[in-house]
Amino acid sequence: MRVATIGTGYVGLVCGACLADFGHQVICIDKDADKIAGLSRGEMPIYEPGLHALVHSNVREGRLEFSTGLAGAVGQADAVFIAVGTPSRPGDGHADLSYVYTAAREIAAALDGFTVVVIKSTVPVGTGDEVERIIREARPQADVSVVSNPEFLREGAGIRDFKHPDRIVVGSEDERAREVMAELYRPLYLNAAPMLYTRRRTAELIKYAANAFLATKITFINEIAELCEKVGADVQEVARGIGLDNRIGTKFLHTGPGFGGSCFPKDALALIKAGQDHEAPLRIVETVVAVNNQRKRAMARKVAVALGGDLRGKIIAVLGLTFKPNTDDMREAPSIALITALQDQGAAVRAYDPAGMEQAKRLLPDITYADSAYACAEAADALVIVTEWEQFRALDLGRLKGIMARPIVIDLRNVYRPDDMAKHGFFYHAVGRASPGSADALDLFPSRIAAE
Numbered sequence: 045m046r047v048a049t050i051g052t053g054y055v056g057l058v059c060g061a062c063l064a065d066f067g068h069q070v071i072c073i074d075k076d077a078d079k080i081a082g083l084s085r086g087e088m089p090i091y092e093p094g095l096h097a098l099v100h101s102n103v104r105e106g107r108l109e110f111s112t113g114l115a116g117a118v119g120q121a122d123a124v125f126i127a128v129g130t131p132s133r134p135g136d137g138h139a140d141l142s143y144v145y146t147a148a149r150e151i152a153a154a155l156d157g158f159t160v161v162v163i164k165s166t167v168p169v170g171t172g173d174e175v176e177r178i179i180r181e182a183r184p185q186a187d188v189s190v191v192s193n194p195e196f197l198r199e200g201a202g203i204r205d206f207k208h209p210d211r212i213v214v215g216s217e218d219e220r221a222r223e224v225m226a227e228l229y230r231p232l233y234l235n236a237a238p239m240l241y242t243r244r245r246t247a248e249l250i251k252y253a254a255n256a257f258l259a260t261k262i263t264f265i266n267e268i269a270e271l272c273e274k275v276g277a278d279v280q281e282v283a284r285g286i287g288l289d290n291r292i293g294t295k296f297l298h299t300g301p302g303f304g305g306s307c308f309p310k311d312a313l314a315l316i317k318a319g320q321d322h323e324a325p326l327r328i329v330e331t332v333v334a335v336n337n338q339r340k341r342a343m344a345r346k347v348a349v350a351l352g353g354d355l356r357g358k359i360i361a362v363l364g365l366t367f368k369p370n371t372d373d374m375r376e377a378p379s380i381a382l383i384t385a386l387q388d389q390g391a392a393v394r395a396y397d398p399a400g401m402e403q404a405k406r407l408l409p410d411i412t413y414a415d416s417a418y419a420c421a422e423a424a425d426a427l428v429i430v431t432e433w434e435q436f437r438a439l440d441l442g443r444l445k446g447i448m449a450r451p452i453v454i455d456l457r458n459v460y461r462p463d464d465m466a467k468h469g470f471f472y473h474a475v476g477r478a479s480p481g482s483a484d485a486l487d488l489f490p491s492r493i494a495a496e
């Protein structure tokens with residue numbers, strides 16, 4: 045089939061390259077001329093494992109092209125994917141749909157013959173109706189069907205997720221459009237990935253409900269982690285103890301500095317706004333967002349406590365800046381709130397990230413960037429692990445201790461074992477696991493202790 049994708053970001057590029065790999069003829073379109081020029085030279089605009097090789101092979105085999113103009117590509121396409129950004133609208137938190145609607149107008153002008161317009165971007169319920177209205181207003185005679193097909197891939201594992209999805213959600217009641225979607229995803233159907241056909245509005249809501257539920261799971265375990273620290277329990281064992289219950293599941297029960305990224309924060313906010321607009325408030329999601337926002341900054345308090353309460357003049361080494369490993373995406377990364385809070389308390393911050401430093405420099409211009417984990421730790425008063433990149437999981441602890449001014453590690457991802465760290469002479473502070481011998485591991489029964 046012939047496919048055009050509008051928007052060549054994390055989703056549009058992965059989606060376009062994977063569909064080409066399935067054997068379809070794909071043109072990826074983006075307004076950003078630099079991005080398209082780079083892609084045409086074989087340079088990837090984002091860091092995504094496996095993407096470079098996938099794009100190369102499909103370009104070489106003539107199935108994948110790039111363009112800044114959509115006229116010809118859309119005219120010839122059986123399916124046009126809208127994969128443009130839907131960021132939070134400044135001021136009110138609603139999803140900013142201006143990119144989607146602009147794309148819809150541009151598509152309308154270029155349609156020729158029966159075309160399925162597939163909304164891949166994450167959009168509030170009813171956006172498909174509005175996209176259809178925009179297209180029909182501009183081209184009343186156009187033979188078009190607007191479908192919702194939300195994307196569930198995770199950055200850092202995008203290609204695998206696209207090719208091995210848990211499910212493919214197709215929101216459309218139009219039989220012709222469903223046939224086109226089935227044909228596009230046929231290779232996955234053969235892999236037994238379930239296709240879930242729903243009404244368009246249902247599909248739109250599935251995406252937001254899924255992200256809000258996952259954000260809730262993370263926030264739940266983060267609050268349990270806080271309690272673990274107070275009562276001397278281990279959050280990882282609690283997570284395993286509850287996760288082995290099939291009704292709960294083990295995924296998304298890893299405590300950390302709070303969720304971030306390009307999706308969960310903005311999608312949770314957009315869902316809250318939709319709930320308010322429709323007089324169906326989503327109080328659980330509202331609380332999740334509030335708790336998460338406080339948590340990111342509160343992580344700086346953890347660092348201050350580890351250093352005896354005063355951060356002024358201290359050098360803090362931060363390992364990991366991106367919101368998760370295997371991506372260069374800095375959008376809403378917890379590191380931003382944490383580092384800003386450390387700076388507010390007078391600390392000097394030095395950071396290292398394997399892929400995110402270029403993007404980080406725009407958001408965090410006032411920190412020093414190191415070119416390795418060890419250069420980052422040199423003479424530092426404390427080391428904070430913020431993102432669990434693979435290469436931070438097996439640091440040479442002897443070397444690390446030798447180069448730091450003080451052997452203090454605050455591990456916000458629970459990468460290390462407390463007993464190992466103690467053996468190497470570190471003062472080690474994890475999340476949701478009381479440090480052995482530290483004051484927060486004790487004092488369980490203050491009234492009884494007082495009475496004794």
Ligand SMILES: NC(=O)c1ccc[n+]([C@@H]2O[C@H](COP(=O)([O-])OP(=O)(O)OC[C@H]3O[C@@H](n4cnc5c(N)ncnc54)[C@H](O)[C@@H]3O)[C@@H](O)[C@H]2O)c1
Nearest residue numbers: 051052053054055074075076128129130143165166195199
């Ligand atoms: N990033 C993820 O992990 C992820 C996962 C699932 C869903 N989503 C959703 O997918 C959508 C896209 O996300 P992303 O992270 O890929 O965004 P992104 O910001 O990385 O990319 C969007 C691209 O669209 C381009 N663009 C905007 N308007 C255009 C137009 N009219 N014509 C051509 N190009 C245009 C921009 O130049 C940009 O390159 C969002 O709605 C997001 O919520 C993202």
